[in-house]
Amino acid sequence: MGYLHDLGIDAIWITPCYPSPQVDFGYDVADYENIDPMYGTLTDFDRMAAEGKKHGVRIILDYVINHTSDQHKWFLASKSSKTDPYRNWYVWHDARPGNQPPNNWISEFGGPAWKFDPTTNQFYYHYFYAEQPDLNWNNPAVEKAMFDVTRWWYKRGVSGFRLDAVDTLF
Numbered sequence: 001m002g003y004l005h006d007l008g009i010d011a012i013w014i015t016p017c018y019p020s021p022q023v024d025f026g027y028d029v030a031d032y033e034n035i036d037p038m039y040g041t042l043t044d045f046d047r048m049a050a051e052g053k054k055h056g057v058r059i060i061l062d063y064v065i066n067h068t069s070d071q072h073k074w075f076l077a078s079k080s081s082k083t084d085p086y087r088n089w090y091v092w093h094d095a096r097p098g099n100q101p102p103n104n105w106i107s108e109f110g111g112p113a114w115k116f117d118p119t120t121n122q123f124y125y126h127y128f129y130a131e132q133p134d135l136n137w138n139n140p141a142v143e144k145a146m147f148d149v150t151r152w153w154y155k156r157g158v159s160g161f162r163l164d165a166v167d168t169l170f
Contacts, residue, residue, distance in 0.1 A: 001048070001054065005056055010058060012060065014060070016064060017039045018034060019034050021071050023132070027128075028068070029064050033152050033153075050157065052157070060161065061160075064164045065135070065165065068132070069132065075090060075133050080119065088136055090134065091124060091134050095116070095121070095122070101113075102114055107126060108127055113126060
């Protein structure tokens, strides 16, 4: 990190480095509190953060707050049953007649913005890829959990976040 400081760099911005199935270059986060093994380990991150601090180089993380991966533990629990405590962490809706999506909304990446889940016979909303279900920010538990994640990273030495897809939260 000393060479970065010598170049006049006082911060680095790291795009999503969390565990991810990599459907969308890491923007489909499967675990907000870890490092994808392709990038190293939390120990490696901690060492980088400590070196950064020593040389005055701050770390900014890309933080995906609109959605998770469909492989995230919250979503897996949410889709397991309509009564699961995580069910309301995502946007679920009944089908229209003929098992049609709830409305005609289109995903940013094309096709319907709703995907049918046969486990509970409902559709979930995804503004981006179907593998990126949207979080329900109307649920205070989602807000708390996401802010808890930021506090977890701050304790690890992160100086701030670039908030991804903020304009799609609601």
